[in-house]
Amino acid sequence: MTPSGDGKTAPPRRAEVREAVGQALEEAGFYAARGLRPPTRRVDPPKVGAVVARLADATRQELLTFDDPSGCLRQGVPEGMLRHAADCVRRAVTQVPTLRQITSPQGLAQDGALETIQWRNGGQVRLIEQIPVRLAVFDRTTAIIPLDLDVFYNGLLIIRDPAVVKALFRLHHHSWGSGDALPADQGPDLPPAHLVPILVCMRDGLPDRAAAARLGLSARTYARRVSELLSLLGTTSRFRAAITAQRRGWI
Template sequence: MDVSSSDTLWAATGLGSLARQALEYLVSHPGADEDAVAAGTGVSAAAARTALRSLEVELLAVRIGRQPTRWSAGPPRSSLGALLARKRQELARAELYAEQLDEVYRTAPGRQIASDLFEVVESDEQVGARYAHLLRSSRHEVLHFARPPYVTRRIAPTDTSTAAGATVRPGVRLRSVYDSDGIADDGCLETALRGAPAEGELRLLPGLPMKLVIFDRVAAIMPLRKDDPAAGSLVVHSSTLLEVLTALFESVWERAMPLSLEGRPASHTASERQEAALHSRTRDILRLMSAGMKDDAIARALRLSRRTVQTHISDLGRQLGARTRFQIALLAQERGLFGDTEG
């Protein structure tokens, strides 16, 4: 039998991997003794003995002889069926206990839960812990709006891909839109790019409507007050509101400018490297400008002088025959100067 698939299927029974292997061996080798089971499963005799006794406790195997002791598996359909029935009863009791705990959780002093659809989380510590829990629970996709004001001088829990040590699981897609009006403040652009996982995608857009993180489209977290993120957050479970918030994110995502300041082109000669660097820098300035960032913000984000940024924009305007920033962005897009912007 396939070992990896068997491990997955057997997880619900509560039996360990070695017990599962011993049972599978007994099913096809009736009357085997402990040494045979040990040899057949590739473990020591002591380990095989422990596995067989655990099967005996669960009524999955019985002893059928002595000197040496031989073992026989019970009919899998009935013996495993009885085990699974017991596990279902245990799960039912656990679900009842979870309901009782949830009632205590909801009525605890200082906790505000209006219904199953919403949850109010007030302190920074609680917000960070709730965010980390939702992030670790995500299996498919996390959608993210980040905009000022931030709770502290670093990016707050609802404004980054990590919080309280939590990170996006491998394989989970992270899509983030940062407000270009505030992205250059306090090194946010550099932090956003450095913190993005391999599966992450970043875009910029001025005037984001709100802070927001959506987890697998089954839960979301957002500040209670737009102007004061330290006032607490609202955790949303309402499917109807989640559909609205997801639609809002997708609408903003389509209008936002893809951002990636990595992957500078390689070259060999000094002149080629200089030309490539200039082209790459111009493209970066162009992308940030098209995302609505002002010259000062672009300069801080790319660690350039304001004069250098303005020189690049002026030179590009002359090359394109454009007189306004809007015309520059429009003509640059038409001529493919942004590079690969697919997201």
């Protein structure tokens, strides 16, 4: 990983990460077949929900995830499954001392109703442009990744090989270092979670069409959320809204 211009660690490239994960799993399978490492267990779609819940409930010290609800929505994951996943995370944040979630601006923008991203309730969250894979690491001893690297609903792998779990932990650690903290870290006066990505786009000076495309929203939805944000800040001026948001520590 190399430093970026602002001193942060540059995020890992998605294609390189996915190739490296595939290679690590192949190596793990080679050694597992010879009894030298714990085997990777495959979980088919009907059992995914129960397995994820069991692993999350058994976690005691640390849960690390790459989450992006927008990717699940695009791939047609049923709402019931998304709500089940959100429930697992909500329970985890009450019992696990450290919950660190990495998501994208698109993921946060579309998570308002689900609350999979627990940035308001004690979880730590950072934003990166695009998550490289879906991932969860439980107490640095067990990890899960989707069979297709994108959606747990389509099936997953349970990994207990220490070498692979350590590599996935490091991936999360480096991505965390390259991510942007949310205003949740700055005080109790906070905007609604679904408006945070709108603030980021306004801060970055993106035109509405480009901002909507970045967040995976329709132009109408983006405009509605801008209006909601302006109303929340008590102004009709985007310039004054930016000043007020900055004074409140939102950006």
